[in-house]
Amino acid sequence: MTHRFLAFITLVAAALTLSGCGYNDFQRLDEQSKAAWSEVLNQYQRRADLVPNIVATVKAEANFEQETLTRVIEARAKATSITVTPETLNNPEAFNKFQQAQGELSGALSRLMAVSERYPTLQANQGFRDLRVTLEGTENRITVARNRYIQTVQDYNVLARSFPSNLTAMAFSYEPKPSFTVANEAQIAVPPTVDFSAPQPKQ
DSSP states (O other): OHHHHHHHHHHHHHHHHHHHTTHHHHHHHHHHHHHHHHHHHHHHHHHHHHHHHHHHHHHTSTTOOHHHHHHHHHHHHHHHHSOOOGGGGGOHHHHHHHHHHHHHHHHHHHHHHHHHTTOHHHHTOHHHHHHHHHHHHHHHHHHHHHHHHHHHHHHHHHHHHSTTHHHHHHHHTOOOOOOOOOSSGGGGGSOOOOOOSSOOOOO
16 A cells, blocks of 8 residues: 555656646647647638639630749649658758748739739629738738747747756657748738739839
């Protein structure tokens, strides 16, 4: 009986120690970051699914700038060719490669929409206008999902670097997670410009 009691006390003490050093918080934040990342992927996939319809609609426009259209097609192919696994969250190199590919697709789509302003018949096309609105909404959702992921990763990384929870991180090999970075940090909170109610300046 005494042996069982001591074993019980040892287990309780170990549980309290792990809890006090952030073990449970690591589990919670890790799950939150995975859920937030899944939503980022869902929105990126939603955008990728829009591209074929956008391309098909634009192709119907006579003499549309082919270089711009080709860049969109190639950027989508590159973005969707990258295999994303749960390990991507813990691999800064793979994460940055994925991020760069998505950024290239964002830029190519923005360029295509800007060029489309030069084609009045395309702007009058109801199908194209609907796709443009859907794309704008998707870009907004991407921004929201990215921001949520950034926040969960920030919380996780602060825990991994703070004392005494950093001891738990070292003991269980909880490495800091990579996050989104942009040249202009202010862009994180600002959706890409895809509202083309006013003519865009030529580039």
